[in-house]
Amino acid sequence: MKVKKKLFGGFWILLLVVILAACSGDSEADGNDKESDDSDSNSDEQVTLTYARGVDTTGATEVLAEAFEKEHPNIKIEFQEMPSDSGEQHDQYVTAFSAKSAEIDVFDADVIWPAEFAQADYALDLDRFIEADDIDMDAYFEGTVKAGNFKGKQWAMPKFTDAGVLFYRTDIVDDPPETWDELIEQADELKGEKDTEFGYLMQASQYEGLITNAVEYIGAYGGAVLDEDENVVVDSPETVKAIEKMQEIVGSDFVPSNILNFTEIETESAFIEGNAVFARNWPYLQASSNDEDKSKVAGNVGFTTLPAGDDGSASALGGWMSMINRYSEHPEEAWEFVKFMTGPEGQKITAVDGGSAPTLVDLYDDEEVQDAGVTFSEPDFVEVLENAIPRPVSPIYPEISDIMQIELSKALTGDITAEEAAGNMQTKIEDAMED
Amino acid sequence: MKKRRFQLNEKQLGYAFVLPSLLLVFVVILWPVAQSFWNSMFDYRLNDPTRSEKMMDANIDLETYVDNYFFIESQLDALADTAVGDQDKQTIHEIEDGIEKHHSELISDKQVKEKVDKVDKLLMRYKPVNNTDLKYQKVDNDFAADYRKALSSYEQDLVAIAESSGDKDAQADFQQTADLLGSTNEAILKSNFIGFDNYKKYFKDKRMWQSLGNTTFFTVISVFFELVLGLLVALLINRTFKGRGLIRASVLIPWAVPTAVAAMMWGFLYDGQSGIVAHYLDVLKIIPGSSWLLSTGDGGLFSIILADVWKTTPYMALLILAGLQTIPGSLYEASDVDGANKFQQFFNITLPLLKSSILVALLFRTLDAFRVFDLIYVLTGGGPANSTESISVYAYKTMFAQQNFGEGSTLSVIVFLCVALISFIYVKLIGSELFAGRTK
Numbered sequence: 083m084k085v086k087k088k089l090f091g092g093f094w095i096l097l098l099v100v101i102l103a104a105c106s107g108d109s110e111a112d113g114n115d116k117e118s119d120d121s122d123s124n125s126d127e128q129v130t131l132t133y134a135r136g137v138d139t140t141g142a143t144e145v146l147a148e149a150f151e152k153e154h155p156n157i158k159i160e161f162q163e164m165p166s167d168s169g170e171q172h173d174q175y176v177t178a179f180s181a182k183s184a185e186i187d188v189f190d191a192d193v194i195w196p197a198e199f200a201q202a203d204y205a206l207d208l209d210r211f212i213e214a215d216d217i218d219m220d221a222y223f224e225g226t227v228k229a230g231n232f233k234g235k236q237w238a239m240p241k242f243t244d245a246g247v248l249f250y251r252t253d254i255v256d257d258p259p260e261t262w263d264e265l266i267e268q269a270d271e272l273k274g275e276k277d278t279e280f281g282y283l284m285q286a287s288q289y290e291g292l293i294t295n296a297v298e299y300i301g302a303y304g305g306a307v308l309d310e311d312e313n314v315v316v317d318s319p320e321t322v323k324a325i326e327k328m329q330e331i332v333g334s335d336f337v338p339s340n341i342l343n344f345t346e347i348e349t350e351s352a353f354i355e356g357n358a359v360f361a362r363n364w365p366y367l368q369a370s371s372n373d374e375d376k377s378k379v380a381g382n383v384g385f386t387t388l389p390a391g392d393d394g395s396a397s398a399l400g401g402w403m404s405m406i407n408r409y410s411e412h413p414e415e416a417w418e419f420v421k422f423m424t425g426p427e428g429q430k431i432t433a434v435d436g437g438s439a440p441t442l443v444d445l446y447d448d449e450e451v452q453d454a455g456v457t458f459s460e461p462d463f464v465e466v467l468e469n470a471i472p473r474p475v476s477p478i479y480p481e482i483s484d485i486m487q488i489e490l491s492k493a494l495t496g497d498i499t500a501e502e503a504a505g506n507m508q509t510k511i512e513d514a515m516e517d
Numbered sequence: 518m519k520k521r522r523f524q525l526n527e528k529q530l531g532y533a534f535v536l537p538s539l540l541l542v543f544v545v546i547l548w549p550v551a552q553s554f555w556n557s558m559f560d561y562r563l564n565d566p567t568r569s570e571k572m573m574d575a576n577i578d579l580e581t582y583v584d585n586y587f588f589i590e591s592q593l594d595a596l597a598d599t600a601v602g603d604q605d606k607q608t609i610h611e612i613e614d615g616i617e618k619h620h621s622e623l624i625s626d627k628q629v630k631e632k633v634d635k636v637d638k639l640l641m642r643y644k645p646v647n648n649t650d651l652k653y654q655k656v657d658n659d660f661a662a663d664y665r666k667a668l669s670s671y672e673q674d675l676v677a678i679a680e681s682s683g684d685k686d687a688q689a690d691f692q693q694t695a696d697l698l699g700s701t702n703e704a705i706l707k708s709n710f711i712g713f714d715n716y717k718k719y720f721k722d723k724r725m726w727q728s729l730g731n732t733t734f735f736t737v738i739s740v741f742f743e744l745v746l747g748l749l750v751a752l753l754i755n756r757t758f759k760g761r762g763l764i765r766a767s768v769l770i771p772w773a774v775p776t777a778v779a780a781m782m783w784g785f786l787y788d789g790q791s792g793i794v795a796h797y798l799d800v801l802k803i804i805p806g807s808s809w810l811l812s813t814g815d816g817g818l819f820s821i822i823l824a825d826v827w828k829t830t831p832y833m834a835l836l837i838l839a840g841l842q843t844i845p846g847s848l849y850e851a852s853d854v855d856g857a858n859k860f861q862q863f864f865n866i867t868l869p870l871l872k873s874s875i876l877v878a879l880l881f882r883t884l885d886a887f888r889v890f891d892l893i894y895v896l897t898g899g900g901p902a903n904s905t906e907s908i909s910v911y912a913y914k915t916m917f918a919q920q921n922f923g924e925g926s927t928l929s930v931i932v933f934l935c936v937a938l939i940s941f942i943y944v945k946l947i948g949s950e951l952f953a954g955r956t957k
Contacts, residue, residue, distance in 0.1 A: 180563040202564035288900025340789025340808030492902040
C-alpha cells in the first residue's frame with residue numbers, strides 16, 4: 083500500500099515538472115534580443131571582424147589578413163581557430179549559429195555544408211552583394227559554384243578546391259592504369275616490387291571519406307545518389323556495379339588487411355613510407371610525398387586522374403567555401419573580406435602561401451601560382467578539378483552521409499551484398515527526405 | 518512574556534532546512550530530464566526553419582513571410598503585364614485578390630500589424646530578426662490551413678501557366694513567382710507536436726535495437742571482467758607487503774588518464790599494421806589476424822571492452838578495497854583458531870561481508886558503462902559497419918551532427934529509462950541488503 087502511495091506521489095511530481103517545462107519551452111531564445119539601431123555602417127568607423135576556420139599550419143591566413151587590412155584600414159580581422167576535423171568543426175558551428183550567436187562574422191565551410199546552412203538560416207545569401215559588385219561567377223570552376231548554390235541563391239563563395247586523384251610510384255609503374263580493372267590488375271602484379279607491401283590504398287573506414295571514395299566509383303560507373311531534382315536514384319544497376327567494384331578491391335589481398343580503418347592519415351603515412359604502389363588521396367599528398375625530410379619516396383611520385391569505370395573517370399569535389407554568418411553585425415564589411423579572400427588576390431595568397439588549389443580558372447596561368455604547387459602547372463590537374471563531381475547537395479546531407487556510411491561499410495565488411503546496400507540506401511534516404 | 522509572532526513546528530522546520538536541497542534536486546536532476554522528455558514529443562530540428570521551434574499551434578515565420586510578401590505584389594503586377602491571353606490575366610488577378618484578402622485578415626489584428634511593421638523595418642535595413650517573439654506569430658489553425666491551401670493552389674496555377682507558355686523568359690518569370698509562393702507557403706508553420714510518434718519510430722528502428730544490444734553486451738561483459746579483476750587486485754593490495762603504497766598508487770593510473778586520451782592510445786596499440794597489442798595478440802594466436810581488432814565488428818567490440826576493462830578495473834578495485842578494510846581482522850583470527858583454511862575464510866567471511874560494497878560498485882559501474890560514449894566515439898566512431906555503435910553515440914549523432922533535437926531527445930530519454938530500470942533493480946537488491954533495518 084505504502085509503495086503504491088509513493089509511486090503516485092512520484093507520478094504527480096513528474097507530471098508537474100512536465101507541465102512546467104511545457105509552459106516555459108519557448109522562453110530560452112529571447113535573451114539575445116538586440117535591436118541595435120546605431121550600427122548603420124559608416125566606412126570610417128573601425129570594425130573588427132571575427133573570421134573562423136580550421137587550424138591552419140601554413141600561415142597563409144595571417145598573410146591574407148594582413149594584405150586585407152592594408153587595403154581596408156578600417157577593418158581589423160581577428161582569427162578564430164577551429165578544430166582541424168571537419169565533422170567537429172561542423173558541430174561547433176551549428177551549436178553557435180543555432181543559438182543565433184553574432185560572435186563569428188566570416189567562416190570557411192566544407193563544400194558539403196552550404197545547403198544545410200542555407201536551409202537552417204545560418205548564412206547570409208550573397209546574391210545582392212555579387213550583383214552590386216559585379217562578380218563574374220563564370221570565372222570560377224562550375225562545380226565549386228554549384229556547391230555553394232541552394233534553391234537558386236548563392237550562399238557561399240568558393241575559396242579553394244580539391245579533388246581526388248590517383249598517386250603512383252614512378253619508379254615502379256610505367257603506364258598508370260586507365261580503368262579500375264587495369265588498376266586491379268596492375269596493383270596485384272606490382273605489389274611487392276621495391277619493398278612495397280600493398281598494391282593500392284584508399285579510404286574505407288566508416289567516416290565521411292568513405293563517401294568521397296564511393297561517390298567516385300558510383301560516378302565512374304554512371305550512377306548517382308540524387309538527381310538534379312533531388313530525387314533519390316541510388317538504387318540502380320550502375321551503383322550496384324560500383325559497390326561491387328569497391329568490394330572487389332577492399333576484399334583483395336593487394337590492399338592492407340586493415341583497409342577498413344584507413345582514412346587519409348593512414349593512407350599518407352603508408353604511402354610516404356614506401357609501402358604502396360598506388361594510392362587514392364587528395365592533391366596535398368603530392369607535396370608531402372615529395373618532401374625529402376619525411377618521405378622515403380621523394381622524387382618517385384606521380385599522379386593522374388582516377389581510373390575510369392564504364393562511364394569515364396570521376397573524382398569527388400572537396401575544398402572549402404567562405405560564408406557569412408546570418409547574424410553578423412557587420413555584413414557589409416564581412417562581404418568585403420569574403421570578396422577579397424575569394425577574389426584573385428586572396429586566392430593567390432591561399433595558393434602561394436597555403437598550397438591550396440584556386441577555384442578561379444585564370445589563376446592557373448599565373449606564374450607565381452604555377453611555381454607554388456607542383457600540381458598547379460599540370461593541365462591534367464586543372465582538368466580533374468574542372469570535372470570534379472560534388473557529393474549529394476541537400477539540406478539533410480549529414481543524415482544522407484550517415485546512412486551511406488553505414489550501408490557502404492556493411493557492404494565492404496561483407497555483411498550485406500551490393501544490391502542490398504543500394505536498396506537500403508534508396509529506401510532510407512527516401513524516408514529521411516520525406517520526414 | 519514576549520509573544521512570538523511566528524513559529525515553525527519541528528516538522529515544518531525540518532522541511533525548511535531540506536528545501537534548498539530539494540530545489541537543487543529539482544533544478545539539476547528532474548528539470549533536464551523533463552525538458553528532454555518534452556523535446557522528444559516534437560518534430561524539432563534546429564536546421565530546418567519550419568521546425569526549429571517547438572510549436573503547439575500554427576505559427577507564421579514573420580521574417581520570411583514579410584520578406585516574401587514585399588516581392589509578391591510587384592512580381593504579380595509584372596506578370597499581369599507580360600501575361601498573354603485574358604484567362605492568364607484573370608488568374609493572376611484572382612491570385613492577387615486572394616493573397617490580399619488573406620493578408621489583410623492576418624494584419625486585421627492590431628498586434629500582428631505592429632509586429633509586421635517592425636519586422637518590415639528591420640528587413641529594410643538588412644537586419645536579421647533575432648527576437649523569437651517578434652519572428653514567430655501564433656495564428657489560428659484554420660486560418661493557417663486555409664492560407665496554405667490557397668497559396669499552394671496559386672502556386673500550381675502559376676506553374677501550369679509557366680508550362681503552357683512558349684516564351685522562355687516568361688516561363689522563367691512565372692516559375693520564379695511560383696517558387697516565391699511556395700516559399701511563402703513554407704513560412705506558415707504547422708504545429709510540430711507529434712506526441713509519442715518519435716517513440717513509435719524508434720521502437721521499430723533496427724538501428725536503435727542494435728545499438729541498445731551493443732550497449733547491453735558491452736555493459737555486461739566489461740562489468741563482469743572488471744568485477745573479477747577488481748576483486749583480485751583489491752585482495753592483493755589489501756595485504757601488507759613491501760612497496761604496497763607504490764602499487765596502490767600505480768594501480769590507479771589507468772583510471773586517472775582521460776578517456777579520450779586513453780582511447781587514442783589504444784587506437785595506436787590496436788592498429789592493424791603497427792599496433793603492438795594487435796601484433797602480440799596475433800602472435801599468441803588469441804585473435805585471427807592483427808587487423809581483426811578494428812576492422813571487424815566482433816573485433817571492434819572486443820577492443821572496446823578490453824580498453825574499458827583496462828581503464829576502469831582500478832576504480833572497481835578501489836571501491837572493493839574500501840569494503841575490505843571495514844572487515845574486522847578479529848573475524849579472521851577467530852576462524853584461524855577454528856581451523857578454517859584460506860578458501861573457507863574467503864567464501865564464508867570476506868565475500869558475505871563484501872556483498873554490499875560489491876553491489877554499490879556494480880551499480881556505479883553498470884550505470885557508467887551503459888552510458889558509454891567517449892571511448893567508442895574516439896576509438897571506432899561506431900564502425901565498422903556500425904557494429905560498435907552504442908546508444909549514446911547514436912543519440913549524439915542524431916542530436917548534434919544532424920541537429921535533430923526531437924529524435925535525439927527521444928534517444929536520450931530511452932537511455933534514461935534504461936538507466937532508471939537498472940538503478941531500480943540494483944536499489945531493490947541493495948535495499949534489501951544494505952538498508953534493511955538501518956534506515957530508522
